[in-house]
Amino acid sequence: MNVMESAAMGVKTRLNVNTIVKGQSVTKTFADGSVVALSGADFEIEKGSFVSLVGPSGCGKSTLLRLISGLIEPSSGSVNVKGENVVGPRDDVGLMFQKATLLEWRTALENVLLPTEVKRKITHDDEKRAYDLLKLVGLEDFVFSFPAQLSGGMQQRVALARLLQTGADILLLDEPFGALDEFTRERLNIELMRIVTEIEATTIFVTHNISEAIFLSDKVVVMTPRPGKIASVVEVPLERPRSPKMQTSVEFNKLVEHVRDLLGEF
């Protein structure tokens, strides 16, 4: 780890009013401690920022997201959201998986309404909001389609609309478009960036793809496996809004190379 990055990480030990998610020596083991999925992770995520987690398979990216979402509890250390210890799923934290995970017996609209339905009785306004979200992700012609009638990319967009319907302002996305083709993925990524900026959400985004991580993020968290840990955090000083053309710039490619080197060291 070079000096600059250590310094950047050092900042995080100070109290930061803008911090919305915070982890302190978070460790998660499985199988009675024999598998260390995440080891002593310290992190702070700034409100409204877009942070990517990159790293090889098995380095604990999904585990970290599941810890923040409250689906699992750390074996030791603590995770804080808005200053509160995370003890279970929270309304202000939304999670989206690699697979769309839609309910096959519900239309796109009904799938998007699920998060609200779990909380309270659906109102007409809820339906309208869900409808608007489907429009937002470009599915106005498929509002009443069942998942089996949608392509993989469309299903993923329904899942994105469902995530937004939760009203959460902290969005956790675990390789959300990983199973899609390059074109669709890029389109959805740009759409996602636009939406999260608009709703001022804090986004934590897991990916295998270094360019994708840099293109989207304010910060890229580089993770390494066995045991899974946070190796370094790379700031992305590219200006916003970002356009796909930026990916050919010298600055962008230097960052890609830098992250690749960091990953290659391990």
Next chain:
Amino acid sequence: MVLGFRAFQGKHTKRIISHALIFIALLICWESASNFGLLDEYLYPKPSGIFHSFWVIYVKNASIWHHLWVTIGLVLLGFVGGSIAGVSLGSLVGFNPTMRRFLQPYIIVIEATPRIAVAPLLIAALGFGIQSKVAIIILVCFFAPFINTLSGVINVGNDKLELFKSLGATKRQILVKLVFPEALPTIMAGERLAMTAALSGALVAEFIQRDQGLGSLILLYSRNLNMSSAFACIFTLTVLGFFIFKGMEILDRRIAFWTYEAGRIQRSNKKARKTLNLLEVGHG
């Protein structure tokens, strides 16, 4: 361990016509074979004789109706009983891992034993009468709903469970909004098998207790060597079986509609018609 089938896709008029022609040809062959003495008329009655018997038992003295209703009633009673037993036991075992581990060997034993073999014991225990008949049917038709409910309930996707948990859903909501609908197509496949089994079970019950019903009627006619009437009963059962099969298929298409292309399209259009105007208000 999921049991199921999908059959009888689309009808084609052409196919029906050719089948009808072949069938008529077959009847003519059968009739002439009897007329020329190639078939023993006592054991293999002529089609014309069977048609005559149909006329006699359905219209002339209308003796079959009572038995037909008795059998249908018995099938429905047993089917409902077997389904309730199967689905509730299956859910119970499915939701309770400890119970599942404990019951696993017994389930295998029950699966390996032909359930019908226990029928005489049931009569010994419950005596002659409708109660033992229904018990026999429940016995033969409970297993498919049981095993399918069990596997439907335990095979709910982990990712879907996580989704519900991350949304903060209660146990009850997970059950009603996820586990039950997810298991429904599998349960329905079990129910279709159960219905077919119920009909066979009813006949066996009526063979054993020959007081009334189509089974006892077939037995009676065969003993009296009134084969054409026996055949009329058997063909009645064919038609009954067909309607039961079709009825279950229609039910399946309605209940587990999303597993059928046509069902999805139909529902999707219906919902669009019903809701779209409401949603468009204020959106120009």
